[in-house]
Amino acid sequence: MKLYSYFRSSAAYRVRIALNLKNLPYDYAPVHLLRDGGEQLKPEYRKLNPDAILPTCIDGDHVMQQSLAIIEYLEETHPEPPLLPKAPADRAYVRSAALQIACEIHPLNNLRVLKYLKHTLGVDDAAKDAWYRHWVECGFATLEEHLASDSRTGKLCFGDTPTLADACLVPQVFNAQRFKIDLAPFPTIQRINDYASQMDAFARAAPGVQPDAE
Amino acid sequence: MKLYSYFRSSAAYRVRIALNLKNLPYDYAPVHLLRDGGEQLKPEYRKLNPDAILPTCIDGDHVMQQSLAIIEYLEETHPEPPLLPKAPADRAYVRSAALQIACEIHPLNNLRVLKYLKHTLGVDDAAKDAWYRHWVECGFATLEEHLASDSRTGKLCFGDTPTLADACLVPQVFNAQRFKIDLAPFPTIQRINDYASQMDAFARAAPGVQPDAE
DSSP states (O other): OEEEEOTTOHHHHHHHHHHHHTTOOOEEEEOOSSGGGOGGGSHHHHHHOTTOOSOEEEETTEEEESHHHHHHHHHHHSOSSOSSOSSHHHHHHHHHHHHHHHHHTGGGGSHHHHHIIIIISOOOHHHHHHHHHHHHHHHHHHHHHHHHHOTTBSSSSSBTSOOHHHHHHHHHHHHHHHTTOOOTTOHHHHHHHHHHHTSHHHHTTSGGGSTTOO | OEEEEOTTOHHHHHHHHHHHHTTOOOEEEEOOSSGGGOGGGSHHHHHHOTTOOSOEEEETTEEEESHHHHHHHHHHHSOSSOSSOSSHHHHHHHHHHHHHHHHHTGGGSSHHHHHIIIIISOOOHHHHHHHHHHHHHHHHHHHHHHHHHOTTBSSSSSBTSOOHHHHHHHHHHHHHHHTTOOOTTOHHHHHHHHHHHTSHHHHTTSGGGSTTOO
16 A cells, blocks of 8 residues: 655545554655645646545555545455444434544645635634634634543543544644644543553654654 | 534534434524624524534533534434435545535635624735635536546446435525625536425525525
8 A cells, every 4th residue: 555645744644544453564755745846746746646636555456546535445455453333323423523623623724725825815823723723723723522421431532442533633743732732621531541552553653753853 | 303503604514514414303403604793603602612603503401513524413413315425435525525615615705704804904805806706716617527526426426325415505596696706617516406405305495595694
């Protein structure tokens, strides 16, 4: 398997966690999101990923985009250890936590959106930072409410074994910390992040230890 | 089953399509996103959905959020007719098309984001419309490229039978048309939308025929 990744891309980070949790070796193909105006915009990468975003995962003849679709594929082709619980309602719960991050927080704060705010709308750096902070804090507030109030929450988002939800939570917390967002109002998120981060599969997926880390 | 919906919510529209495709009857619980400052913000709704967004689906004791998680739940609990193909790589393909809409287009253009642009960033209506248009056109351009170049595309996103991808595409096209976005540059999207829209399950899910339509 081959993963097109950038050490700081949180969508790629999710897939790195999933690959590690499933003990699947993979080739790391770095795509630098900033160098030369962004290597993801080059024609050879856009052939694999017309959206010009990360990650792309290649398995044999299959070229796949979108982190959550790739992780579901890994789950279906390599079921052990599972990243989703068994009961459909529990699976919906884990998927909804993952989607809450993937749809309600992350899309608002990725590079191309921040660029549009700055270059097209002429938003200054302070307002751009406030935007970033706002969507993380809004999203984390409701995620915290979910996790803190649901009896299914354990050491991790669903009990004590890692799921798709943890694979989304940890990269989003990494982003928040990079942006110096105070996590004190989100004790459950912080606790889950701290517990997951010291697990081998998560530690090996961390941005700082990737081949292209700076 | 009970679905909290608003006739124009495109995330709720996705679930309505899926419920209809699976011939599942449901109670329609309207949540007016604009009336009284937004009924989704009321405490009784936020108990079901801390994000204060639509849809929420209740099946027995299970309260579920996030349209794609709900549709996967429907797929697992009511497998026929399937909304995902059989082969894992094909499932990844359909899911990635759905996620491309759900993660790359829709989150940037929902009500709360447009409100933030207007009220917090002080963006004028013309720039707000340009923002909306920009993300739909960017997202549709790459979705068009995917669909037009992949041999799996048929009358619909994957062959000739409806999938999760079509359940996301049709509501997004509805939004685009409401915003008078020219679909001429996206002939495959337009063709799929036209074909799907006349199918009974899609027609019955359309905003204009919902109990709370205005």
